[in-house]
Amino acid sequence: MNEAGAAPCIFCRIVDGSIPSTAVASNDHALAFRDLHPQAPVHVLVVPRRHVVSLAEADDAAELGHLLALAAEVARREGIAESGYRVVTNIGADGGQSVGHLHLHVLGGRPLGWPPG
Ligand code: 5GP
Ligand code: ZN
Numbered sequence: 001m002n003e004a005g006a007a008p009c010i011f012c013r014i015v016d017g018s019i020p021s022t023a024v025a026s027n028d029h030a031l032a033f034r035d036l037h038p039q040a041p042v043h044v045l046v047v048p049r050r051h052v053v054s055l056a057e058a059d060d061a062a063e064l065g066h067l068l069a070l071a072a073e074v075a076r077r078e079g080i081a082e083s084g085y086r087v088v089t090n091i092g093a094d095g096g097q098s099v100g101h102l103h104l105h106v107l108g109g110r111p112l113g114w115p116p117g
Contacts, residue, residue, distance in 0.1 A: 041109025
């Protein structure tokens with residue numbers, strides 16, 4: 001339970017290690033781990049270590065920069081930097097966000113359709 005008496009969010013629990021994940025890369029501000037239900041051969045989530053609900057609530061430009069830098073590092077490590085990839089963040093109901101902790105999806109390893117659904 002957190003100070004408000006609510007259970008910590010699932011990605012906070014992954015960041016603190018209380019829920020297992022397969023880490024791919026990390027820096028002081030962000031953690032990258034494999035998506036539980038991959039939508040492409042490479043599907044990695046990049047999350048801030050701090051709980052931030054979504055891009056709409058983000059208030060730290062440097063933190064956002066660290067997230068993007070880690071997403072690019074993930075692509076290099078996963079071998080998709082040359083073939084190309086997509087970085088996307090879903091925001092709120094219409095954006096299709098299902099976990100209320102800011103995350104970047106890094107998707108690649110196959111041609112990706114556009115526009116998204
Ligand atoms: P969203 O729909 O919010 O943009 O993306 C949430 C993502 O989190 C989904 O792709 C979903 O598969 C992934 N996810 C949900 N729960 C877990 C979990 O416990 N572990 C991992 N690794 N991924 C999760
Ligand atoms: Zn959280």
